[in-house]
């Protein structure tokens with residue numbers, strides 16, 4: 001996957017999230033989201049702090065000095081809880097400034113440092129070139145989680161393809177079932193999760209509907225050969 005494309009997805013997604021946030025009236029920030037225990041306030045704080053956390057990884061790549069996304073999962077959760085108590089205008093400013101800061105960090109990262117390894121919040125070592133992809137997933141999907149009109153149907157088609165490959169690739173690496181064979185009806189591609197000794201559930205539908213389902217954002221218009229859609233696990 002090339003770096004320019006990943007940066008484009010991240011910047012485009014960041015603009016999409018910002019647009020949805022601009023369209024959200026102040027009075028609607030207290031409403032719950034589909035994410036357990038999170039209001040829109042929590043979600044906006046998280047998306048802002050996530051930009052800061054990813055900027056720390058870019059800084060780590062630039063300097064070679066370890067700079068983790070979060071000091072611990074508890075610190076991450078606590079920061080979000082506190083962030084959720086900010087005023088609406090402070091939350092809007094947090095999201096906007098953090099996104100700009102991250103973009104500047106990417107712009108200033110010397111070409112030779114994109115291959116430098118950094119560690120994700122899940123503990124995986126990845127090259128800095130992975131950070132725009134990490135951010136792209138966050139901003140596009142959380143724009144939908146805001147729940148004011150964002151839709152997987154608005155995602156760039158090649159980003160949806162990459163999302164399907166990313167999620168099935170992760171489950172394959174972890175050998176996380178169920179075994180799946182996804183057949184988008186608007187693409188030539190297919191995506192598999194092979195689990196020893198299990199016949200895969202064949203699931204068909206549009207790329208948009210498959211990506212929504214795999215990322216845990218609901219099931220629409222999908223068909224499973226032989227009946228019921230399987231229960232799938234969490235992604236991130």
Ligand code: ZN
Nearest residue numbers: 046050138142
């Ligand atoms: Zn997130």
